[in-house]
Amino acid sequence: SLFQTDDDLPSSDTISWADGLLLVYSITDRSSINYLKRVEALITDSNISVYIVGNKNDMLHLREVGAEEGAILAKHLECGFSEVAAAEMVAPVAVVFQELCRTVLASRRKSKHSFLERMLGTKTSQLRLYARGKSDSALPKD
Numbered sequence: 001s002l003f004q005t006d007d008d009l010p011s012s013d014t015i016s017w018a019d020g021l022l023l024v025y026s027i028t029d030r031s032s033i034n035y036l037k038r039v040e041a042l043i044t045d046s047n048i049s050v051y052i053v054g055n056k057n058d059m060l061h062l063r064e065v066g067a068e069e070g071a072i073l074a075k076h077l078e079c080g081f082s083e084v085a086a087a088e089m090v091a092p093v094a095v096v097f098q099e100l101c102r103t104v105l106a107s108r109r110k111s112k113h114s115f116l117e118r119m120l121g122t123k124t125s126q127l128r129l130y131a132r133g134k135s136d137s138a139l140p141k142d
């Protein structure tokens with residue numbers, strides 16, 4: 001089965017770089033929810049936006065992971081949770097992405113850290129940037 005070693009887990013650099021994480025498991029594969037439980041330990045203390053999705057809910061006859069197990073994991077991470085059938089309907093999948101994006105934007109407004117600040121590890125007020133404007137192109141070249 002996939003994801004059996006710690007090498008398969010996302011690095012702390014990846015987690016701190018990301019704006020949000022969409023964690024997807026298959027309701028027909030117990031190892032996929034076990035993997036998310038291992039990821040949970042890495043992100044519990046981070047301020048990253050997370051949304052958990054149980055996929056393949058159109059295959060209930062093969063279910064290995066109950067909806068309540070995904071909901072409990074989401075409660076521990078204080079994040080959203082849904083079960084979808086990505087192969088059957090696009091709309092519920094789009095809603096999941098919209099919810100994660102809303103959470104990311106709300107988190108950004110709270111922290112007021114820009115993408116540039118996070119990439120450079122500094123406050124933009126400490127940076128000196130020059131952005132060439134339209135009027136600059138009309139100036140004679142030296």
